[in-house]
Amino acid sequence: MKKLFKNTTCLLAAAMLSTSGIQAQGTPRDMDRFIDDLMKKMTVEEKIGQLNLPVTGEIVTGQAKSSGVANQIVQSRVGGLFGLKGVDRIRELQQLAVEKSRLGIPLIFGLDVIHGYETVFPIPLGLSCTWDLEAIEQSARIAATEASADGIAWTFSPMVDISRDPRWGRVSEGNGEDPFLGGAIAQAMVRGYQGSNPDQQLTRNDQIMACVKHYALYGAAEAGRDYNTVDMSRQRMFNEYLYPYQAAVDAGVGSVMASFNEVDGVPATANRWLMTDLLRGQWGFQGFVVTDYTGIAEMVQHGIGDLQTVSARALNAGIDMDMVSDGFASTLKKSLDEGKVSMEAIDQACRRMLEAKYKLGLFDDPYKYCDTKRPARDIFNKEHRATARRIAASSFVLLKNQPMQGKAEPILPLKKQGTVAVIGPLGNTRSNMPGTWSVAARLDAYPSLYEGLKEMLAGKAEVLWAKGSNLMSDASYEERATMFGRSLNRDQRTDQQLLDEALATAVRADVIIAALGESSEMSGESSSRSELGIPDTQRALLEALLATGKPVVLTLFTGRPLTLCWEQEHVPAILNVWFGGSEAAYAIGDVLFGDVNPSGKLTMSFPKNVGQIPIYYAHKNTGRPLAEGHWFEKFRSNYLDVDNEPLYPFGYGLSYTTFQYSDVSLSSQTLTADSSITATVTLTNNGQRDGAEVVQLYIHDLVGSSTRPVRELRGFQKVFLKAGESRQITFQITPDLLRYYNYELQHVAEPGDFDVMIGGNSQQLKSARFTLK
Numbered sequence: 001m002k003k004l005f006k007n008t009t010c011l012l013a014a015a016m017l018s019t020s021g022i023q024a025q026g027t028p029r030d031m032d033r034f035i036d037d038l039m040k041k042m043t044v045e046e047k048i049g050q051l052n053l054p055v056t057g058e059i060v061t062g063q064a065k066s067s068g069v070a071n072q073i074v075q076s077r078v079g080g081l082f083g084l085k086g087v088d089r090i091r092e093l094q095q096l097a098v099e100k101s102r103l104g105i106p107l108i109f110g111l112d113v114i115h116g117y118e119t120v121f122p123i124p125l126g127l128s129c130t131w132d133l134e135a136i137e138q139s140a141r142i143a144a145t146e147a148s149a150d151g152i153a154w155t156f157s158p159m160v161d162i163s164r165d166p167r168w169g170r171v172s173e174g175n176g177e178d179p180f181l182g183g184a185i186a187q188a189m190v191r192g193y194q195g196s197n198p199d200q201q202l203t204r205n206d207q208i209m210a211c212v213k214h215y216a217l218y219g220a221a222e223a224g225r226d227y228n229t230v231d232m233s234r235q236r237m238f239n240e241y242l243y244p245y246q247a248a249v250d251a252g253v254g255s256v257m258a259s260f261n262e263v264d265g266v267p268a269t270a271n272r273w274l275m276t277d278l279l280r281g282q283w284g285f286q287g288f289v290v291t292d293y294t295g296i297a298e299m300v301q302h303g304i305g306d307l308q309t310v311s312a313r314a315l316n317a318g319i320d321m322d323m324v325s326d327g328f329a330s331t332l333k334k335s336l337d338e339g340k341v342s343m344e345a346i347d348q349a350c351r352r353m354l355e356a357k358y359k360l361g362l363f364d365d366p367y368k369y370c371d372t373k374r375p376a377r378d379i380f381n382k383e384h385r386a387t388a389r390r391i392a393a394s395s396f397v398l399l400k401n402q403p404m405q406g407k408a409e410p411i412l413p414l415k416k417q418g419t420v421a422v423i424g425p426l427g428n429t430r431s432n433m434p435g436t437w438s439v440a441a442r443l444d445a446y447p448s449l450y451e452g453l454k455e456m457l458a459g460k461a462e463v464l465w466a467k468g469s470n471l472m473s474d475a476s477y478e479e480r481a482t483m484f485g486r487s488l489n490r491d492q493r494t495d496q497q498l499l500d501e502a503l504a505t506a507v508r509a510d511v512i513i514a515a516l517g518e519s520s521e522m523s524g525e526s527s528s529r530s531e532l533g534i535p536d537t538q539r540a541l542l543e544a545l546l547a548t549g550k551p552v553v554l555t556l557f558t559g560r561p562l563t564l565c566w567e568q569e570h571v572p573a574i575l576n577v578w579f580g581g582s583e584a585a586y587a588i589g590d591v592l593f594g595d596v597n598p599s600g601k602l603t604m605s606f607p608k609n610v611g612q613i614p615i616y617y618a619h620k621n622t623g624r625p626l627a628e629g630h631w632f633e634k635f636r637s638n639y640l641d642v643d644n645e646p647l648y649p650f651g652y653g654l655s656y657t658t659f660q661y662s663d664v665s666l667s668s669q670t671l672t673a674d675s676s677i678t679a680t681v682t683l684t685n686n687g688q689r690d691g692a693e694v695v696q697l698y699i700h701d702l703v704g705s706s707t708r709p710v711r712e713l714r715g716f717q718k719v720f721l722k723a724g725e726s727r728q729i730t731f732q733i734t735p736d737l738l739r740y741y742n743y744e745l746q747h748v749a750e751p752g753d754f755d756v757m758i759g760g761n762s763q764q765l766k767s768a769r770f771t772l773k
């Protein structure tokens, strides 16, 4: 029987090759026929096996055949595996599936390749601050090249959850607060992983299947506490949260991951409206849906039934693959016998899994991603690293840059001379550089900031280092914040001893680079915080460093917006470097020492304090708005103790040069249904250095049938200008750009007045008005 199947596979593949010429995968009809034939041969248990995605854990090469999952593979109880790194091991397990299971159906191997593989790019929040879609696509392309060289066919990325709450640690994995930008980035990532030509996605062995997550609304967890309840109106969902997932679907994403949270009171994993009506019915999604890690089993804790009940609910809602819960594998057959799920539902899910494998070309060549010669050539090579360095430098956001007292020039960029002291608990730790969700990273292979700067400045400047403080005074908090092998090696000396050593180093220096902020595991999954300042001992260190009177540059490591009012007031220069990836140290050097002019702009507002959260630029006006520039007024929407503005607004970021915007001119004051208006500004680099500016376009719908935000991003361009150069920047405004979901959830552009605003951040804007007829 098996032999017959294999011959059929080969014949079919050969037939497809000859009819289509180049494409090994064949037409949709070929695929349907192939899968029909295959499914006729499958038992119910084998079909359910395709829906099962266990995690492998660590498997040593050569032992795959005797590992725990091996038996399951041979019994056809597994559709795919994830969490395994190394092409040799993956090849061994694939061989087991192909040669030892009854029908020889290949496995799909997945991994969290989130911001790079061994060449690590900035955390996604940092990447989004480049506002450079080409660079973002390229980062995903390189991640796909490296992962596919190592056996991976499927990545659990892009994560596109919109969030307006920096208490939530997973903001580090997303693209910030804005759906328009988030949607554009989601599409760039899908193109990078699967291929930029929509007709030829997944045809090559360096293209891998993407998985958009976490569907849906995961970033709106109450109080920013991870996995917490989500509840919002449908109108808000459609206008503010759902678009990036839909954008990924439009770009052809092959799979979707269900989120942990509930939506409308039903966990996403069991929510049929979400998984079937909206995703497939309205958006036309054709791929498969996988749960998040133990997403099915967690519904027992959510309180909607036992494992059998919740597994049946997940399948009936439209889930195809069960990650880790073992709910499908252990209960679906029983539910089928008891009439709780139908054979059609199991067949449907099985078909979708087989289709994914077919689209990946695994039936043609199960070892498509197992070329053992590729890793040496394709992983962590010179070109990839150079690209990662360039992209990292463009993700950093210069938050402040002022001269020292009595000087004319701002502190940055620094000169490559004299003595530079790197001081702080994040200044000399390799494992901290790649940032959260870098599971394939080689933690020891990337230089720390101190090591990188020393290498870059060799022969030009002396570089010193002192730790200065631990991450925080509370040792148990530090332990929680440095898990997963990313310890900062807590120093057992007292705070005073550490500080004394740092000050002795500081007096020898001409300039101090204070490497402070969060450790990489203080953001990411299960890393919510209720206070968002720089931790206590680090702040004390910073104060002491400033008191020396030496120039201090705060080089801020963080996975989320922090509250930095004190730092903004007292520190002359602040460069936010997020977690920049494997090449971060060099990229930081490039920017600090002026080889690269910073061009990153924030994609998430930085609050003044935690009480302002959620804070975001696209807020509603309310019936009692506070006049712009004002603080407190009784009976207005505001606080007694802080104003309504963020510390740093969405879109904000400085450069070593300055840009000037002309007024906005419009090609017409009226817009009709089938026309467009051109909005133009002249942008001038009126500073001394070449540099790039992110020109942002916002729209305000002045009167709607529902209330509308004060402004919404609807366009952006990253423009490079030489010092002194001017350029006209144009945007086309069409009625489509003005649509929103009204009370009836119709996607409409309503006639009336609109303001178009253009500028370098969401607060400093030039504006013009037009009317939609």
Ligand code: BGC
Pocket (backbone or CB within 6 Å): 112, 156, 213, 292, 293, 525
């Ligand atoms: C996370 C996902 C991730 C999955 C697999 C979960 O805990 O929420 O983002 O893809 O684990 O590692």
